[in-house]
Amino acid sequence: MAEVTGRNTAAWWALLLALGALSVNFAFFAKPPLQAVLPWLGLLLAVSALVVLSMALRRAIVHARAYRGQWLSIILAVLTLAMSGMNFFIFFHARALPKASNAPQIGQQAPDFSLADTAGNTVSLDSLFSSSPGNPSSPATKGVLLIFYRGYW
Amino acid sequence: MAICVDSAAVSRDLSKKAGYTFPILSDPNSAVIRRYHLLHPGGGPDGQDIARPAEFLVDRDKVVRWTNFAEDVRVRARADEMLAAASQLR
Numbered sequence: 001m002a003e004v005t006g007r008n009t010a011a012w013w014a015l016l017l018a019l020g021a022l023s024v025n026f027a028f029f030a031k032p033p034l035q036a037v038l039p040w041l042g043l044l045l046a047v048s049a050l051v052v053l054s055m056a057l058r059r060a061i062v063h064a065r066a067y068r069g070q071w072l073s074i075i076l077a078v079l080t081l082a083m084s085g086m087n088f089f090i091f092f093h094a095r096a097l098p099k100a101s102n103a104p105q106i107g108q109q110a111p112d113f114s115l116a117d118t119a120g121n122t123v124s125l126d127s128l129f130s131s132s133p134g135n136p137s138s139p140a141t142k143g144v145l146l147i148f149y150r151g152y153w
Numbered sequence: 154m155a156i157c158v159d160s161a162a163v164s165r166d167l168s169k170k171a172g173y174t175f176p177i178l179s180d181p182n183s184a185v186i187r188r189y190h191l192l193h194p195g196g197g198p199d200g201q202d203i204a205r206p207a208e209f210l211v212d213r214d215k216v217v218r219w220t221n222f223a224e225d226v227r228v229r230a231r232a233d234e235m236l237a238a239a240s241q242l243r
Contacts (some may be wrong), residue, residue, distance in 0.1 A: 010174055100222040
């Protein structure tokens with residue numbers, strides 16, 4: 001019969017990794033320069049959490065006699081699984097965007113448009129480049145930045 | 154210049170809360186969003202059609218000079234990237 005050798009620390013490490021994976025999602029709000037690697041960092045942490053979790057579960061179930069806190073390990077395992085699962089969901093949901101391969105590319109002509117702004121004025125691409133009638137001294141518009149966004153909710 | 158499917162009232166609310174000074178245009182029928190091939194069918198919170206995130210810098214000849222198409226909704230163009238692209242325009 002095996003002696004009790006210690007705590008199942010792997011269960012805590014798995015939980016910590018899953019927490020780290022979830023917390024990466026908050027880092028996006030700071031828009032760090034390396035933001036493009038953050039989704040992959042989150043995914044890596046979530047996968048690592050599952051790897052360490054499998055180790056922790058082996059200790060808790062197969063080698064139960066060698067480790068104390070079997071039930072605690074299982075509770076931590078459920079939490080780790082839930083948080084990792086949430087992170088996988090966020091990862092795939094956030095990237096479920098249609099391709100933009102037919103959108104105007106560099107060097108191509110930007111399609112014209114005519115839409116209402118929040119004051120009800122009609123704004124077209126042409127009108128943005130034409131000099132403002134009330135202020136002839138204002139410098140000519142060199143460019144227009146078009147930002148298509150999903151909406152406010 | 155920002156474009157989305159929201160009504161003017163929703164965009165006014167956003168501008169006020171966020172302190173935006175640039176204009177926001179409403180494309181409620183996603184006509185322009187379709188013209189730019191940026192429709193995300195059913196992508197909205199209530200399953201409505203919306204625009205996928207995309208940014209274009211257009212010069213005086215209406216030629217696209219810089220683009221950014223997000224692959225992840227969490228990763229959007231940063232202001233310094235857009236300003237750097239704009240500073241390249243003559």
